[in-house]
Amino acid sequence: MGFWQHIDYVLFLFYILSCKAREEGNVLMQQNADIASENKLLTVVVPCYNSAAYMEEAVKSLLVGGREMDVLLVDDGSKDDTGSIADRLAQEHPDIVRVIHQPNGGHGSGLNRGIETAKGIYFKVVDSDDRLDADGLKALLDLLRAYSAQENQADLVVHDYVYDHGEERQVFSISYAGPFPQGKLFTWEECRRFNLSNQFIIHCLVYRVGLLREHQYSLPEHTFYEDNLYVYQPLPWVKKLLYLHKNVYGYNVGREDQSVNEKNLIKRLDQLTNMITAMATSWHMASLNQLPKRLRQYMVNNVSGQIWSLCALHHIANTEESKMLNENLWRSIQTWDGEFYKAILRHPVGHMAHWRTGLGKRLLVSAYRLGHRLMKFG
16 A cells, blocks of 8 residues: 555544544433433422322413423322323423323322432422412422522422312412521521421422432332321431422312311321321431421421321221220330420420310310311311
């Protein structure tokens, strides 16, 4: 091969190699673009079981958030048209909505699938018969966007919510402006005192996905009322918080088939007792004493309030089984941690829940039912 032929051959090889490198670079760029397109600001999981009659309204309220939203519909072994409606919504909004079909595993299994597969930085749960307020959702996304950089993320975001009653909107609103600072990232030490009306429910919380995954958090499946664990167990892991003083969530109450309807609570009293017992035996008092004062105070408040409601239901049922469940509840807590048991009894609400006289039980039941009437629960 002559000199110039050799040069031509080398140049040809260089050209081939440069084309291959450029092609591989383009593939890598496309892969990076695909990965970037997978990243979302907020994952919202919507557990759906036989939700065909109302789920579309819930999803419609989430679409307002646009492509920053990762909306996961978990069809939990539904027997109606839930699955086909979910598939249609995913086809109509492929950049926002996706679907998982699974055998029935309960509400907790839907949350577990959401935590496992979330594409967002932050994670929220919306029940299929509820809604998000359009202005509230936009404000929430604005806040999350401002705190989306890795070094600046909150572990927990809390926002206000309202109770809806069927077509009647905003029957009753809950605000957390009392204990929480506004407009900044803060710690538990900066919180003011929590009162009994400042208890969290699943609908006011947005967790950082990484927090739940770092602790490999999962919920019990095949049971009701596991949301009591979700709003309590991860709190000691939370170091940085944000608060949005705006109604974001519309919690629909009053339907006869809802799990919080009194008839259903009594019917599933064993499951509710199991979940509240699991909640109360999650953290030893020695561990709670290591927490910031306001968080420790909140957690004792929260467990005391849940036990108060549960004991009222035990007394309303007034069966041999409910009496046994009540005795087992208190025995389990005392066996788990005597110091925590004493802390519950020292709390005014926990003390009331432990009343054993007929008059005490009647007063507890009356107070419980008054609260339910005020919020128009079934």
